[in-house]
Amino acid sequence: xxxxxxxxxxxxxxxxxxxxxxxxxxxxxxxxxxxxxxxxxxxxxxxxxxxxxxxxxxxxxxxxxxxxxxxxxxxxxxxxxxxxxxxxxxxxxxxxxxxxxxxxxxxxxxxxxxxxxxxxxxxxxxxxxxxxxxxxxxxxxxxxxxxxxx
Numbered sequence: 001x002x003x004x005x006x007x008x009x010x011x012x013x014x015x016x017x018x019x020x021x022x023x024x025x026x027x028x029x030x031x032x033x034x035x036x037x038x039x040x041x042x043x044x045x046x047x048x049x050x051x052x053x054x055x056x057x058x059x060x061x062x063x064x065x066x067x068x069x070x071x072x073x074x075x076x077x078x079x080x081x082x083x084x085x086x087x088x089x090x091x092x093x094x095x096x097x098x099x100x101x102x103x104x105x106x107x108x109x110x111x112x113x114x115x116x117x118x119x120x121x122x123x124x125x126x127x128x129x130x131x132x133x134x135x136x137x138x139x140x141x142x143x144x145x146x147x148x149x150x
Contacts, residue, residue: 026146028052031138033108039093040107043067047107052115052135054146061115061147063135065105068094070133072121079150082140084111091136096125102132112136113143116150 029051032040044066053062054074061077063070088109095104103124106112112134120129137143 024056026054026056026142028054028135028137028139028143028146030105030107030136031110033092033110036088036092036108040066043094045107052137052143054143063105063133065094068105068124070103070105070121070124070130072117076118076121077147078116078118079148080113080115080144081150082111082144083114083134086110086112091134094125100132101128101130102134103130104134106134106136108136110136111140113140114150115143115147 029048030045032045032047046066050064050066053060053064055062056074059074061072061074086106086109090098091104091106091109091112093104093106095106096102097104101120102114104112114132114134116132117130120131121133123129135143
């Protein structure tokens with residue numbers, strides 16, 4: 001059973017009369033598939049609490065995945081794109097890519113956003129820094145709109 005985490009509407013957008021659209025602090029929780037909970041619960045993931053935080057006021061990009069945390073200046077985020085149709089064994093849980101230096105924080109196998117960084121971020125798993133992070137958030141389109149398309 002798929003259950004998107006429910007949170008309060010935490011983002012604000014400029015009204016119709018504004019000259020540009022801006023987004024203040026935004027939170028994108030994970031879309032969780034409880035069939036795979038055994039792979040993400042051991043690291044302490046809390047649906048509705050963990051996810052991607054875009055902190056415009058502090059110019060920070062913060063991602064939490066239970067005990068794992070990734071943080072970089074917002075200016076280091078180049079953008080993202082939606083990816084989908086993963087194999088469960090490559091997408092669920094905290095994972096390193098076998099192909100490149102990417103990192104995955106996955107809670108479902110259906111879809112997510114691959115976020116690209118200008119400068120690789122310090123390693124969270126493994127020994128190498130990461131140039132990209134895939135997150136399986138509930139609102140993929142909203143996250144891409146917030147950080148820009150890569």
